[in-house]
Amino acid sequence: MTKINPALIGFDIDGVVADTGSAFIRIVNEEYGINSITLDDITSFEVVDCLDVDQGIIEEVFARLLDEPLATGLQPMKDAISVLHRFAEEAHLTFITARPHGEPIARWLKHFLQPAAFEKIRLVAMGAHDNKTSYIKDMGLKYFVDDRLQTCQMLAREGIKPLVYNQPWNKNGHGLPTVNDWRSIHALCFD
Ligand SMILES: [Mg+2]
Missing domain, CATH: 1.10.40 (Ribonucleotide Reductase Protein R1; domain 1)
Structure with a gap:
């Protein structure tokens, strides 16, 4: 493949x-x-x-x-950081979130990512759940990993290939491609 x-x-x-x-x-x-x-x-x-x-x-x-994501002890998903470091060797790291403010989560990313990888980030805090497609297209992306099923379904309708990150809240019968974890994201992109 x-x-x-x-x-x-x-x-x-x-x-x-x-x-x-x-x-x-x-x-x-x-x-x-x-x-x-x-x-x-x-x-x-x-x-x-x-x-x-x-x-x-x-x-x-x-x-x-x-x-205050750092103060709450919010952790990265298993293997996320090591796989993001691998991505950063090849390309920008693009994050598009519905969070209203970018700065707290940028500090969180800076805490966990190596400086060289953090320098590669592009972060959009939209402040809303809908209309992710236009940001994704502006960033020149074709694929997007998200856990919100409605977002993934909208992306699919609007010409982006969504990957549903499997979570208990997005499992109800959809025909979209899924990923279980960051090892499978890695496997989709690297040999
Ligand atoms: Mg999400």
């Missing part, structure tokens, strides 16, 4: 590069004493729709993950 050119692929951040789901579960456990939920319970991207957790708590935790 032909490998994907590393210059043509971009990445969402939360749920793809950053293990935001696990951080959410850990924070509600450690700081709100809610220990009854697991990652598999998050069956909807709209967390409030699938968890029996007070909406105020959910909003507070997500606000912290957005505003």
